[in-house]
Amino acid sequence: MNTIIAATDFSTAGNRAVLRAADIAARTDARLHVFYAARMSLTPEQATHFAALVEGYFDTLRAQVQCRYGPALKVTGTDAAKWQEIYEVIDRQKADLLVVGPHVHPSGLDAFHGTFVERLAADCPVPLLISTSDPATPHRLSLASVDLGPESESAISVLRSVAPEAEITLMRIAPQTAENMARCGGAEAEVMSPTLESAAKALARFRDQVGLNVQTRIIAAQGDPRARIREEVASRAVDLVVLTGANPMGGLQTDFVKAPPCNLLVFPTALARQPA
Known part of the structure; x- marks a missing residue:
């Protein structure tokens, strides 16, 4: 990775996302760019004062990051006076990864709360890490939902950069159909259908x-992807869910992003990466 962008509104959750991004940047020799993710309507007099405050916040964050990871980690930022749309900043900075938190600061409601994070998950042009955990805690177990196509293949190397210590479980979830349920003897049956046997292979x-190691756990399943993912997170203490493929959000409604069961790493769709 060359450049990682961390978006924050300077809330506790946002700044924790910055530290998570800094940890990844330090391990991958990447540059960290901090993006101010809240926008407010201000008078010219207020704007000048507010820009100075934001620059002070940036200086504090930069000092915190470099104190933890050393001055060799380059930290840049987009301050309030130069606020731009996040996608423009991603393109201008040639970012490889965007890291955000569950932003809750009131000033960020119009720009980075709720629906904005959902929008990012749906069409961000680079991999998006929604970080909800303590940035000092490394990922230990990841669950990667894959579609077996080229988008999923290229995602694995990024996953290794984001969570190098994590054990990886691969999951392929197919829609539950009446025909497959009849073949399996019902939704709770343990006998694998021909469709799932093929998916497992x-x-x-x-x-x-x-x-990946031959011991890598694989799961071929059918049904509601939200339910299967939450079940795995709860039963095995998964701390990073990875959504890949040509349609990574397929089958996952927006409430999954609003209240993720753990950290989410969402990869861009094939459509999002096509040139305009």
Whole structure:
């Protein structure tokens, strides 16, 4: 990675996302760019004063980051006086990853609360890490929902950069159909349908293609992806869910992003990466 952008409104949650991004940047020798993610209507007199305050916040964050990771980590920022749309900043900074938190600061409601994070998850042109955990705690177990296509293949190397210590579980979720339920004997049956047998074999081939260990756990399942993901998170203490493929948000409604079960790493859709 060359550049990682961390978006914050200077709330506690936002600044924790900055520190998570700094940890990734320090490990990958990347540059960290901090983006001020709240915009307010101010008079010219207020704007000048507010820009100075924001610059002070940036200086404090930069000092905190470099105190923890050393002065070799380059930290830049987009301050309030130069506020731009996040996608413009991503393009201008040639970012490889965007890290955000569950922003709750009142001044950020119009720009980075709720629906804005959902919008990012749906069409961000670079991988998006929604970080909700303590940035000092490394990821230990990741669950990667894949579609076995090229988008999922390229995502695995990014996942390794974001969570190098994490054990990876691969999951492929297919829609539940009446035909498959009849073949399996119902939604709770343990006998695997031909469709799931084929998916399991495809997952094993995918695991080998991307160079994962043969002991990597694979899950071929059907049904509601939200329910299956939450079940895995709860039962195995998963701390990073990875959504990849040509339609990473397929089957996941916006409430999943509003209240994620753990950190989310969402990869861009094929459509989002196509040139305009």
